[in-house]
Amino acid sequence: MLEDSYLWIEKSLTTIHQANWYRSVRTLESLPGAEVVLEGKPVINFASNDYLGLAGDYRLIEAAIAAIQTFGTGSTGSRLMTGHRELHRQLELEIAALKQTEDALVFSSGYLANLGAIASLVGARDLILADEYNHSSLKNGGILSQATQIDYQHCNLADLSQNLAQYRSHYRRCLIVSDTVFSMDGDLCPLPEILELAEAHNCMVLVDEAHATGVFGDNGAGCVEYFGLTSFPLIQIGTLSKSLGSLGGYVAGSKNLVDFLRNRAASFIYTTALSIADTATALAALKIIRQEPEHRQQLWENVSTLKQLISQELPEINLLPSASPIICISMGSPSQALQLTQQLREQGIFAPAIRPPTVPTSRIRLTLMATHETQHLQALVAALKTSINRHLA
Numbered sequence: 173m174l175e176d177s178y179l180w181i182e183k184s185l186t187t188i189h190q191a192n193w194y195r196s197v198r199t200l201e202s203l204p205g206a207e208v209v210l211e212g213k214p215v216i217n218f219a220s221n222d223y224l225g226l227a228g229d230y231r232l233i234e235a236a237i238a239a240i241q242t243f244g245t246g247s248t249g250s251r252l253m254t255g256h257r258e259l260h261r262q263l264e265l266e267i268a269a270l271k272q273t274e275d276a277l278v279f280s281s282g283y284l285a286n287l288g289a290i291a292s293l294v295g296a297r298d299l300i301l302a303d304e305y306n307h308s309s310l311k312n313g314g315i316l317s318q319a320t321q322i323d324y325q326h327c328n329l330a331d332l333s334q335n336l337a338q339y340r341s342h343y344r345r346c347l348i349v350s351d352t353v354f355s356m357d358g359d360l361c362p363l364p365e366i367l368e369l370a371e372a373h374n375c376m377v378l379v380d381e382a383h384a385t386g387v388f389g390d391n392g393a394g395c396v397e398y399f400g401l402t403s404f405p406l407i408q409i410g411t412l413s414k415s416l417g418s419l420g421g422y423v424a425g426s427k428n429l430v431d432f433l434r435n436r437a438a439s440f441i442y443t444t445a446l447s448i449a450d451t452a453t454a455l456a457a458l459k460i461i462r463q464e465p466e467h468r469q470q471l472w473e474n475v476s477t478l479k480q481l482i483s484q485e486l487p488e489i490n491l492l493p494s495a496s497p498i499i500c501i502s503m504g505s506p507s508q509a510l511q512l513t514q515q516l517r518e519q520g521i522f523a524p525a526i527r528p529p530t531v532p533t534s535r536i537r538l539t540l541m542a543t544h545e546t547q548h549l550q551a552l553v554a555a556l557k558t559s560i561n562r563h564l565a
């Protein structure tokens with residue numbers, strides 16, 4: 173029977189359930205923010221990538237409405253056909269200005285930006301050296317490119333160096349690929365040292381600034397700015413969906429790089445242009461990032477307040493090393509992580525469990541926002557304390 177060909181899907185689902193890897197969506201029923209309504213219940217939100225709290229800002233909402241009223245909803249075609257508007261170009265120039273690069277190219281998502289850039293820059297005769305904890309879009313970009321992809325140990329320069337020494341000379345081009353802020357750990361890649369190795373071995377470097385843009389650096393340009401490396405020839409990818417409170421992705425770099433990708437990146441050429449509402453929203457967010465550094469400052473204050481509260485009140489919990497607003501509590505097993513998430517939820521705290529296969533070990537991932545208030549952080553720590561005491565009882 174034809175149906176039999178699909179029986180494996182049910183078996184696969186059973187395996188996913190048995191391993192405690194099953195995932196489902198949760199419905200958010202309010203504006204995004206530090207306090208949200210999740211499936212009918214008000215909760216304090218420690219799960220969002222909206223680091224600066226801009227996704228619910230009225231100025232972004234008004235920018236989206238105004239753009240739709242002028243230009244309509246759908247962009248009606250790819251950028252190279254009927255989808256391009258002046259706002260797209262304005263956004264690219266604003267991103268390039270923030271990043272201090274010659275130019276930038278906007279994609280319909282960060283995932284598509286990574287797929288398109290990597291698959292255009294290297295091919296079957298080339299080598300990718302990638303941090304083992306890189307985001308899925310970087311890994312899949314590597315697969316799509318058909319280059320040989322070797323993972324080096326997470327942030328391990330000795331391992332990267334050893335791989336370069338062993339393999340670089342066998343390949344035409346080499347691309348070193350890394351997140352700058354690791355999304356499921358919250359630590360940073362050693363970018364200055366990676367660039368030194370790249371120079372010594374004649375490699376290109378592509379960094380994913382998804383969780384860094386708007387958060388790191390004096391102007392919020394990201395980790396490249398934070399490390400003082402804006403003058404280096406880099407390929408910088410990012411998303412408009414986190415600090416910028418919108419949707420979409422970008423590649424920032426040299427004029428030639430952008431011109432090349434506009435002509436080569438399949439995920440730019442053959443997909444519908446970023447919607448005008450998302451484009452206008454991202455532009456409004458960039459203006460706020462430029463004019464109101466106080467949101468970024470508040471975010472970092474919140475990071476240090478939470479770390480301080482945890483070290484005072486909960487010295488027994490094990491935090492993964494973090495240098496960002498992503499703070500992870502290490503958990504012994506997927507079921508323990510799920511249990512803690514559930515207990516926190518009962519106390520009005522939304523903090524998701526992240527489990528294998530997304531990450532090697534289970535954890536509770538907390539993300540901070542500029543719009544969290546001290547009382548939110550205190551409520552989180554109190555709820556953690558109650559849950560952990562219940563656990564020990």
Ligand code: PMP
Nearest residue numbers: 281282283307355382411413420
């Ligand atoms: N890179 C990283 C590090 C990410 O965390 C994400 C989103 N989770 C992406 C890329 C993809 O960005 P987008 O959501 O815009 O597709």
